[in-house]
Amino acid sequence: HIMEPDRATIVEQIIPKSLKVQLYKALLDSHAAEHGARMTAMHKATDNADSLLKELKLTYNKARQASITNEILEIVGGAEALKG
Template sequence: YIFEPTRADILETLLPMYVKLQVWKSLLDSNAAEHAARRMAMENATTNARDLIKSLQLIYNRERQATITKEMLEIVGGAEALASS
């Protein structure tokens, strides 16, 4: 400016910029909040999946051990039956 603008001119220039920036800031905040919520949801899903894997692994190991024990008892029982006859 060659001369100092009036307050009305300054307000007329700055107010639309200010409003645009506030809308843009709101959009950015909304987007950031959405990403944070998605990240938290995925983090919870990952934790739940890990817990489920641990639980299923424990069940699998118990069943496998029960099968091994059953087979060993059958072998020992068969060997004792052969030895007694």
């Protein structure tokens, strides 16, 4: 015959173990939630940086084009002044 503990002994052993498992699961869930929040924040930061980079490139290209246009106007103006 296999000896099995009585019901009270089983309950005395299972309840503390069950509590430990539940606390450990809560700790793991909390840790996973923290990582999820960090990942979401980093995705948003990356998206914001990409958006800012596009805006800065557009601003730079507009300023560059304006500078080129001014140089061309100065050259044409100088050439016209020499002609006439």
